[in-house]
Amino acid sequence: MQKLIIDGGKPLYGEIGVQTAKNAALPIIAACILTDEPIIIEKCPRLKDIDAMLDIMRHLGCTAQFDGDNLTVCCKDISLNVINSDLTGKLRSSIFIMGSILSRCRRAYISHPGGCEIGLRPIDLHISGLKSLAVDIADDCGVLCCDGSNMKSAVVNLDFASVGATENLMMAGALLDGETVIVNAAREPEIVDLADFINAMGGRVSGAGESVVRINGVKKLHGCTYRPMPDRITAGTYLAAVTATGGNVTLNNIVPEHIFGITERLKKAGARLNVKHDSVRIFAEGRPRPIHKLETNVYPAFPTDMQPQFCAMLACALGSSVIVENLFESRFGYTAELAKMGAVITVKDRVAVIRGVPKLRGAALKASDLRGGAALVIAALAAEGRSVVYGVEHIDRGYEYIEEQLAALGASIRRVGDE
Numbered sequence: 001m002q003k004l005i006i007d008g009g010k011p012l013y014g015e016i017g018v019q020t021a022k023n024a025a026l027p028i029i030a031a032c033i034l035t036d037e038p039i040i041i042e043k044c045p046r047l048k049d050i051d052a053m054l055d056i057m058r059h060l061g062c063t064a065q066f067d068g069d070n071l072t073v074c075c076k077d078i079s080l081n082v083i084n085s086d087l088t089g090k091l092r093s094s095i096f097i098m099g100s101i102l103s104r105c106r107r108a109y110i111s112h113p114g115g116c117e118i119g120l121r122p123i124d125l126h127i128s129g130l131k132s133l134a135v136d137i138a139d140d141c142g143v144l145c146c147d148g149s150n151m152k153s154a155v156v157n158l159d160f161a162s163v164g165a166t167e168n169l170m171m172a173g174a175l176l177d178g179e180t181v182i183v184n185a186a187r188e189p190e191i192v193d194l195a196d197f198i199n200a201m202g203g204r205v206s207g208a209g210e211s212v213v214r215i216n217g218v219k220k221l222h223g224c225t226y227r228p229m230p231d232r233i234t235a236g237t238y239l240a241a242v243t244a245t246g247g248n249v250t251l252n253n254i255v256p257e258h259i260f261g262i263t264e265r266l267k268k269a270g271a272r273l274n275v276k277h278d279s280v281r282i283f284a285e286g287r288p289r290p291i292h293k294l295e296t297n298v299y300p301a302f303p304t305d306m307q308p309q310f311c312a313m314l315a316c317a318l319g320s321s322v323i324v325e326n327l328f329e330s331r332f333g334y335t336a337e338l339a340k341m342g343a344v345i346t347v348k349d350r351v352a353v354i355r356g357v358p359k360l361r362g363a364a365l366k367a368s369d370l371r372g373g374a375a376l377v378i379a380a381l382a383a384e385g386r387s388v389v390y391g392v393e394h395i396d397r398g399y400e401y402i403e404e405q406l407a408a409l410g411a412s413i414r415r416v417g418d419e
């Protein structure tokens, strides 16, 4: 198995570009099923999660190939093969492909995605939402058999503003007669990006980014070339790393308003930021300041996908911080690894109390989920001595060329292959 060897304690200096957003590219790839014409996705990130989604697309008869950074997807013909658990198990968010398959073929067969390392990932909102569009869904030994032969547009009320359920329903409504209205829709920037993509294919989606999204179905969508948004979580991860290690770094390819909830909290931790229209420069020195209370919530609040990275950064803050995780019930698993480095963190249910220590020590660490893995990398960069991070495959799900990006900023980090 691969591992990252990190010699910590060095400030980060330099300039790097931020990758395209994984969580925007995934639903956009799923939405390619809505047309039989080719789509070019520019600057598509090369990530394990993207590969897992492309495996599902190929399983359904689509073609997908990279030419440099550009991905061409063509779903000329779709075969309604069952998407079984070895495919859905690699990518829990694969469930939102249901909407696009149903919209195009009016039938879909997909295995239940199951739970994951950060807690149960229920899909009740996806199912009840699709049922509101008159999709008949039966669970046949873990395979969701979806019959959309009577599908029709409707008003769908989401009990919770789920990102994936909103995306699923936007795709489901794209080719239906009439207007599908999602009430209490998620407002994340990735929702806006998906709407822009569907509209670039000739769709009629409005209200994305607000609580009510309207999808006016069209008869046919066409091919297009589209470049998804920059990855706000990757940007936030590198910014948190610099706040932890100290340094002076410029990140290019960001959207300031997407990362506002993150940059405001980094300022509280003592970092100085200079935000321009598509770049941000961060300066940090000394130990971070503690953050009295940091709560995750839906956009535009502080994102749950940044919670572990902030916890790692605050582990060596000049005092105690409290983090409340409101979205996922068990997203503090990585703190046991941070404790091996000398971090003092107490977790009870969804609350972590972090008592900052003067220095973390390098250690052998095991990543067991994507963002928790990123937190371990940040802690290792800030720590004294050598750390070895195992479980790199989790980190590779969401960060493109992470060791190259950090090495470009002067970090001592290298990937060691299978031995």
Ligand code: UD1
Binding pocket: 022, 023, 024, 026, 093, 120, 121, 122, 123, 124, 125, 126, 127, 160, 161, 162, 163, 164, 165, 186, 190, 303, 304, 305, 327, 328, 329
């Ligand atoms: C997306 C992101 C993920 C991020 C999350 C929250 C992608 C590919 N993934 O995941 O990185 O952490 O948003 O910002 O974009 N829920 C239910 N029933 C459902 C669906 C969700 O109870 O049917 C709950 C979940 O358990 C969780 C909360 O709603 O507690 C948020 O989930 P959701 O917004 O759906 O996240 P995802 O789309 O899975």
